[in-house]
Amino acid sequence: MAEQKLHVYNTLTREKELFEPLNPPFVGMYVCGPTVYGDAHLGHAKSYVSFDVVLRYLRYLGFNVRYVQNITDVGHLVGDGEEGEDKLAKKARLEQVDPMQVAEKYTYTYFRDMDALNVLRPDIAPRATGHIPEQIAMIKTLIKKGHAYNSDGNVYFDVSSDPDYGKLSGRNVEESESGTRVETASDKKDPKDFALWKKADGEHLMKWDSPWGVGYPGWHIECSVMSTKYLGESFDIHGGGLENQFPHHECEIAQSECAHDAQFVKYWMHNNMVTLEGQKMGKSLGNAINLEQFFTGKHDLLTRSWDPQVIRFFLLQSHYRSTTDFSEDALEAAETGLKNLHSMITSIEKAEPGNGETFDIEGFKVSFEEVMNDDFNSAQAIAVLFENLKEIRKQITANQAPSNLGELRIFLHTVIEEVLGIWPNGEGGPGNSELTSGLVELFIEIRKEARANKDFALSDKIRDDLKELGVQLMDGKDGTTFSID
RNA sequence: GGCGACAUGGCCGAGUGGCUAGGCAGAGGUCUGCAAAACCUCGUACGGCGGUUCGAAUCCGCCUGUCGCCUCCA
Numbered sequence: 001m002a003e004q005k006l007h008v009y010n011t012l013t014r015e016k017e018l019f020e021p022l023n024p025p026f027v028g029m030y031v032c033g034p035t036v037y038g039d040a041h042l043g044h045a046k047s048y049v050s051f052d053v054v055l056r057y058l059r060y061l062g063f064n065v066r067y068v069q070n071i072t073d074v075g076h077l078v079g080d081g082e083e084g085e086d087k088l089a090k091k092a093r094l095e096q097v098d099p100m101q102v103a104e105k106y107t108y109t110y111f112r113d114m115d116a117l118n119v120l121r122p123d124i125a126p127r128a129t130g131h132i133p134e135q136i137a138m139i140k141t142l143i144k145k146g147h148a149y150n151s152d153g154n155v156y157f158d159v160s161s162d163p164d165y166g167k168l169s170g171r172n173v174e175e176s177e178s179g180t181r182v183e184t185a186s187d188k189k190d191p192k193d194f195a196l197w198k199k200a201d202g203e204h205l206m207k208w209d210s211p212w213g214v215g216y217p218g219w220h221i222e223c224s225v226m227s228t229k230y231l232g233e234s235f236d237i238h239g240g241g242l243e244n245q246f247p248h249h250e251c252e253i254a255q256s257e258c259a260h261d262a263q264f265v266k267y268w269m270h271n272n273m274v275t276l277e278g279q280k281m282g283k284s285l286g287n288a289i290n291l292e293q294f295f296t297g298k299h300d301l302l303t304r305s306w307d308p309q310v311i312r313f314f315l316l317q318s319h320y321r322s323t324t325d326f327s328e329d330a331l332e333a334a335e336t337g338l339k340n341l342h343s344m345i346t347s348i349e350k351a352e353p354g355n356g357e358t359f360d361i362e363g364f365k366v367s368f369e370e371v372m373n374d375d376f377n378s379a380q381a382i383a384v385l386f387e388n389l390k391e392i393r394k395q396i397t398a399n400q401a402p403s404n405l406g407e408l409r410i411f412l413h414t415v416i417e418e419v420l421g422i423w424p425n426g427e428g429g430p431g432n433s434e435l436t437s438g439l440v441e442l443f444i445e446i447r448k449e450a451r452a453n454k455d456f457a458l459s460d461k462i463r464d465d466l467k468e469l470g471v472q473l474m475d476g477k478d479g480t481t482f483s484i485d
Numbered sequence: 486g487g488c489g490a491c492a493u494g495g496c497c498g499a500g501u502g503g504c505u506a507g508g509c510a511g512a513g514g515u516c517u518g519c520a521a522a523a524c525c526u527c528g529u530a531c532g533g534c535g536g537u538u539c540g541a542a543u544c545c546g547c548c549u550g551u552c553g554c555c556u557c558c559a
Contacts, residue, residue: 034559047559087557169554170488219557241559242490272490273553280552288558317508318498323491323552330497333509337497340508343522371499379499383507397523456518463520474522483522 006061006373008237009321011245011268012168016375021236022266027058027065028235030227030265032244033125035072036106037091039290040113042274042311042326043241043281049312050271050320050376051239052119056419057372068230069122070223071110073103074129074206074216089205099206100129113291116308118421124230128222132208135217135225138259139196139210147258151187153199153213159192162254168268169246194251196221220251224264228256238265242272271320276301277327306331313338313422316378341382342424343483344389345416347396348409356400361411364388368415378420385416436484440471444480447473 006019021027031051034044048069058065074088092099111121128135139155142148147161159165195218200207207214227235233256240249249268256264274281281288289299297305306328314334318324364384371380389412395402402408417423443462450458463473470485 032559035557041559043559045559050559243554243558246488246554247556271559273559275552278551314497321490322498325497327497330509333497336510337508347523377499379508380506383499386507394524451518454518460519467521472521475517475520476522477516481522 004370004373006057007375008267008269009375010266011270012265014170017267019267021063022234025062025064027063027237028068028231029055029058029065029237029239030068030070030223030231030235031122031238032223032240032248033069033071033122034106034110035087036103036110037087038106039292040110041281041288041290042276042294043288044110044113045117045291045311046274046315046320046324047239047241047271048114048119049117049315051269052117053316053320053378053420054237054239054269054376055120056421057376060414060419066124066231067120067122068124068126068227070226071103071107071125071127072222073100073107073127074222092205103127103129109292113295113308116291116295117312118309120421126226126230128217128226129206131222131225131229132217134229135221136197136208136210138221138225138228138255139217141259142196142255145258147255148196149189150212151189153197153215154187154195155197155212155218156188156193157196157251157255157258158189159194159254160190162258164257165192165254166250168250168253194218194220194247196255220248221255223248224252224256224259227252228260233260233262233264235265237267237269239269239271242270245270269320272323275323275325278325303328307335309422309425310335310338313341313382316420316422317382319375319377319379321375338422341385341389341422344393345412345424346483347393348389348405348412351396351401351405353403353405354396354399354401356395356398356402358404359392359395359402359408361404361408365411365415372419381420385420440466440482440484444473444482448480 007016008019009016029051031048034040055065055067088099088102091102095102114121139148142157143150143155146158148155148157197210197212197218198215199213200215204216207216227238238249238252245268253264276287276289279287289301291308291311293299293302294306294311295308297303310331314326314331315324317334317337367384367388368381371377371384374380392402392408413423443466447459447462450456450462466473466482472483472485474481474483
C-alpha cells in the first residue's frame with residue numbers, strides 16, 4: 001500500500017490509521033522499558049530497535065518527538081499468582097546485594113547493549129522508584145473517584161467501575177474468567193481487579209510508606225504515572241511488546257482514563273515476538289540468549305560472535321509486527337547482505353562525481369517514504385535501498401558516476417545513517433590506520449613486480465596470506481585495490 | 486477451555502484481486518595469469534479443500550499445521 005502520509009497500525013482500532021499528532025509538530029511517545037533484573041536479550045533488541053526506527057522516522061518527517069522510556073527498578077512478582085516474590089528482591093537475595101545495586105547494574109548493561117545496537121537513548125528514562133509519591137497520588141485519586149478500594153493495606157483497581165476495560169485487548173472480561181489459572185487473592189472484590197498498591201511483609205526489601213501502610217506499588221501504575229508526568233494526560237504513541245497488551249497496557253488505560261477522564265493514548269503500537277529456532281524465548285524459559293552473548297559468541301548455542309549491526313539489520317529486514325525467528329543461518333545471510341550494502345555505500349562514498357546521468361534522488365526518496373509511511377515498513381525500505389544503491393554503483397563502475405553525487409550522499413546519510421541506523425561503522429578501525437594501509441600498499445608493490453615477472457606462486461602467496469589476515473586484494477584495470485574486513 | 490496471529494520459491498522475508506519485492510545461497514557468462522570484486526543473464530513461489538470473480542497466492546468458508554496471549558516477560 002503506497003502512502004503519501006504516515007499511517008500507523010493502531011492496536012486499539014486494529015487498523016492502519018493516518019498519523020495525526022494531538023499537538024503537531026510535537027509528538028509524545030512512551031515505550032515500556034525493561035525491568036532491570038537481568039541482561040537484555042533478543043526480545044529487547046527487537047522491541048527497542050523497532051521503536052528506535054519509529055522514533056528516527058518521526059524525527060525525519062520533522063516531528064518534534066519527546067521519547068520517554070521507563071526503567072522498572074521495582075516490583076513485578078515472580079511466579080504465579082499475586083503472592084510471588086519481587087523479581088528485583090529475589091535477584092538481590094541471590095546475589096547478596098541491595099536491590100538497587102541489581103537495578104543499577106542491569107540498567108547499565110541495558111544501555112550498553114542498546115548503544116551497541118545503535119538504539120538512540122530516550123529523552124527521559126524515568127525510574128519507577130523515583131516516582132513513588134506520584135504513584136501514591138494517583139492511587140489516592142482513583143480511590144476518591146470510586147475506581148479503587150483499600151483492602152487492609154492492599155489497594156485494588158475496581159475493574160467493574162470501568163465500562164471500557166478490555167477495549168485494547170478486545171477480550172470479554174466476563175467470559176475469560178473460567179479456565180484461567182490466576183490464583184485469586186482473597187481480599188479482592190472481584191478476581192479481575194488488579195493491585196495498585198501491595199502491602200509489604202517484614203522481609204520485603206523495597207517498601208515505602210503510604211496512606212495504606214508500608215508497601216510497594218502495583219505492577220501497572222508506574223507506566224501510567226510516568227507517562228503522564230512527562231507527556232501529559234493524553235499523548236500520541238504508546239509502544240511495547242505484544243505480550244504486554246494484556247494485562248499491562250489494558251490496566252494502564254483503565255487507571256489513566258479513570259483518573260483523568262481523558263483519552264490516555266491515541267496510537268497503541270505493539271511489536272511482535274522473537275523466536276529462537278522456532279521456539280519462544282523468554283526470561284522465564286531459560287533459553288534466552290543475552291545480547292552480550294551474541295556480541296561475544298560466548299554461549300553454548302552459538303558457534304561464533306555476531307556484530308550488533310548485523311542483528312539490527314536482520315531485525316529491520318522483517319516487519320516489527322511480524323515475529324522474527326533467529327537462527328545463525330539467517331544471521332549469516334543478513335551479515336553477507338549487510339556487507340554488500342556497506343560495500344556499495346563505500347564505493348559511493350569514494351567515487352568522484354562524474355558525467356553520468358543525474359540520479360533521480362526524488363524518486364528514491366518517494367519510494368523510501370512510501371514504504372516507511374506504510375506503518376514503518378523497514379523491510380521494504382531496505383529493498384528500496386538495495387535497488388537504488390545497485391543502480392548507483394552500476395553507474396560508478398561504468399565510470400559514469402552521477403553528476404549529483406554530492407547531493408546523493410547527503411540523502412544516503414539521512415536515510416541509512418539517521419533513519420535506519422545501519423551506516424558502516426566508523427573509519428577508525430584497525431584496518432584503516434596509516435600504518436596498515438602503508439604496509440598493504442607495500443605488499444601490493446612487491447606483488448606487482450612478482451606478477452610482472454610471472455612469478456604467480458609468490459603473487460598468489462601474498463594475496464592468500466593477506467586474505468588470511470582479513471585483507472582482500474582485488475586486481476582491476478587500474479591497478480590493485482584492497483579492502484579490510 | 487477462551488481470545489488472537491500466522492502459513493510465500495533451497496533458506497530468510499515483504500507485499501498484493503490481474504503487473505519482477507528484496508536479501509542469502511545456487512547456475513551460466515564477461516573481465517582476469519588465476520582468483521576476488523564488479524557487471525550481465527537465469528528461479529515464475531504463495532499449506533490443503535471448496536466458494537465468490539472475467540481473473541485469487543491476495544476476498545469468504547472449512548480443514549490442517551505453527552505460534553502467541555489469557556501468569557512475570559520486549
